[in-house]
Amino acid sequence: EKDDKEHAHSGTVPKCRSEFLPRSSSPSIPGPRGFFLIGNMMELAHDHLPIHLTQLARRYGNIYRLKCGNTTMVVLSSSDLIREALVKKWSDFAGRPISYTGDIVSGGGRSISLGDYTEEWRAHRRLVHGALQRCCHQSLQEVIEKQALHLRQVLMDYQERAVDLAEDFTVAASNVITTLAFGKEYDKSSTELQQLHCCLNEIVGLWGSSWISVLDSFPLLRKLPNPVFSRLLKEVAKRDEIIQHHLNSYKSHGKKEGTITQSLLQGVDEQNTREDGEHLTDVHVHMATVDLIIGGTETAAAWLNWTIAFLLHRPEIQTKVYEELCTVLESRYPKYSDRHRLPVLCSLISEVLRLRPVAPLAVPHRAIRDSSIAGYFIPKNTVVIPNLFGAHHDPAVWTDPYSFRPERFLEGGGGSNRALIPFGGGARLCLGESVGKMELFLFTGYLLRDFEFILPVSETSLPELRGIATVVLKIKSYNVIVRPRPVASS
Numbered sequence: 001e002k003d004d005k006e007h008a009h010s011g012t013v014p015k016c017r018s019e020f021l022p023r024s025s026s027p028s029i030p031g032p033r034g035f036f037l038i039g040n041m042m043e044l045a046h047d048h049l050p051i052h053l054t055q056l057a058r059r060y061g062n063i064y065r066l067k068c069g070n071t072t073m074v075v076l077s078s079s080d081l082i083r084e085a086l087v088k089k090w091s092d093f094a095g096r097p098i099s100y101t102g103d104i105v106s107g108g109g110r111s112i113s114l115g116d117y118t119e120e121w122r123a124h125r126r127l128v129h130g131a132l133q134r135c136c137h138q139s140l141q142e143v144i145e146k147q148a149l150h151l152r153q154v155l156m157d158y159q160e161r162a163v164d165l166a167e168d169f170t171v172a173a174s175n176v177i178t179t180l181a182f183g184k185e186y187d188k189s190s191t192e193l194q195q196l197h198c199c200l201n202e203i204v205g206l207w208g209s210s211w212i213s214v215l216d217s218f219p220l221l222r223k224l225p226n227p228v229f230s231r232l233l234k235e236v237a238k239r240d241e242i243i244q245h246h247l248n249s250y251k252s253h254g255k256k257e258g259t260i261t262q263s264l265l266q267g268v269d270e271q272n273t274r275e276d277g278e279h280l281t282d283v284h285v286h287m288a289t290v291d292l293i294i295g296g297t298e299t300a301a302a303w304l305n306w307t308i309a310f311l312l313h314r315p316e317i318q319t320k321v322y323e324e325l326c327t328v329l330e331s332r333y334p335k336y337s338d339r340h341r342l343p344v345l346c347s348l349i350s351e352v353l354r355l356r357p358v359a360p361l362a363v364p365h366r367a368i369r370d371s372s373i374a375g376y377f378i379p380k381n382t383v384v385i386p387n388l389f390g391a392h393h394d395p396a397v398w399t400d401p402y403s404f405r406p407e408r409f410l411e412g413g414g415g416s417n418r419a420l421i422p423f424g425g426g427a428r429l430c431l432g433e434s435v436g437k438m439e440l441f442l443f444t445g446y447l448l449r450d451f452e453f454i455l456p457v458s459e460t461s462l463p464e465l466r467g468i469a470t471v472v473l474k475i476k477s478y479n480v481i482v483r484p485r486p487v488a489s490s
């Protein structure tokens with residue numbers, strides 16, 4: 001597997017690809033019966049798709065197929081099958097679905113997250129990966145620490161009033177990424193920030209809706225009026241205007257050394273002076289910025305909000321993390337290098353990632369050639385859905401899979417780090433994995449060192465843990481009281 005990973009990142013195709021049965025002798029993949037014309041489309045219209053696809057997996061198995069118009073989808077709901085497709089056979093499944101609506105959202109397929117696997121896409125991903133690495137190497141920990149301290153002050157200022165922290169988490173995560181990208185941070189009240197997040201939130205919400213996905217499977221419907229699609233187009237135009245404004249003002253007066261944008265602009269220039277290689281443009285810089293801001297904000301912020309909600313359900317875990325921080329670090333704030341000495345904190349992070357992977361169905365992949373999964377023939381162009389939520393609730397791997405039990409990740413607890421795949425894998429592994437991991441660790445460490453999170457007496461019930469599933473899995477809003485620990489004032 002190590003070799004497969006190396007190939008996935010260098011982009012070279014492994015010499016020996018696994019063999020598979022020809023279509024004629026391969027058994028057919030199980031799945032629910034479809035209706036005339038629409039196939040299994042109704043299965044995809046469920047209000048909480050990750051839960052529904054996981055229930056179907058219990059009926060049809062960890063690999064099953066769904067038909068939607070002329071698209072065949074294969075849903076994978078165990079970490080072994082997801083690894084087989086995304087990591088072991090990464091070069092077969094590195095594509096993204098060819099999508100009319102995806103093209104509109106991604107500047108004609110020129111984003112990293114939705115762009116198909118081509119030479120141009122590989123050059124683009126390499127460029128952004130390099131820019132992110134350089135910038136993170138110089139300043140990531142410092143940038144997160146600054147935002148964690150700022151968040152701490154915001155929470156102090158609430159003076160133990162019952163509050164919903166969702167927006168504060170969004171601002172903190174967003175400021176990490178805008179500092180890395182442009183050297184710029186925003187106040188919660190900034191209209192620029194609010195406009196951007198409002199429109200990114202809308203896009204992420206609308207993108208998962210069946211009003212939009214139906215247009216990919218049934219091209220004729222594109223001719224009919226579709227108010228949801230019109231709203232999506234409007235929000236995409238707004239998003240592009242805001243990002244363009246940022247990039248223009250960066251170019252004209254804000255150029256900052258060591259930022260991702262500086263590295264991207266320089267990289268595009270260098271790339272274009274070379275005779276060989278792909279031609280990258282300002283559109284690639286623009287779409288990379290969109291990818292980083294969406295990927296870097298919605299995910300970490302949603303995860304923090306889930307963590308506090310789970311801790312309200314099991315307050316004694318807060319005490320355990322707090323005691324660990326006080327004992328091991330003698331009350332100083334954690335550094336990322338302390339993570340191996342803080343198993344209780346790390347077990348909390350892993351368990352929340354397991355129970356609520358913030359990108360529960362990752363992003364759909366596409367077979368770019370005929371291949372196989374679990375011995376089944378998978379023809380070219382099949383859409384593969386890695387059901388991370390299902391894999392993280394697989395009863396064959398996890399004891400009591402629906403319970404919040406961070407202890408399972410402590411030594412002897414039976415939790416499997418190998419089966420935990422919240423960032424996907426292979427050629428499409430989350431581009432911000434290292435940023436995300438450091439954010440989750442430092443934000444949680446800072447918050448649990450300084451505060452105790454308490455359910456307000458006015459609340460009649462604990463936060464609801466089912467969540468709202470779009471591309472990102474978010475928790476419904478809830479209120480919490482943030483009480484400073486004695487150590488917080490030191």
Ligand code: HEM
Pocket residue numbers: 086112113114125177291292293295296297299300303357358359362363364386422423424425427428429430431432433435436437440
């Ligand atoms: C808790 C934090 C995060 C989680 C759990 C997460 C998870 C994921 C997952 C599951 C995917 C899809 C992988 C696939 O298609 O197989 C993904 C893709 C991506 N993520 Fe993240 N992510 C997180 C944070 C971030 C951050 C901080 C950034 C940016 C700095 C980011 C940027 C991206 C991008 C650009 C992609 C598209 C990669 C591609 O298609 O090649 N993510 N992420």
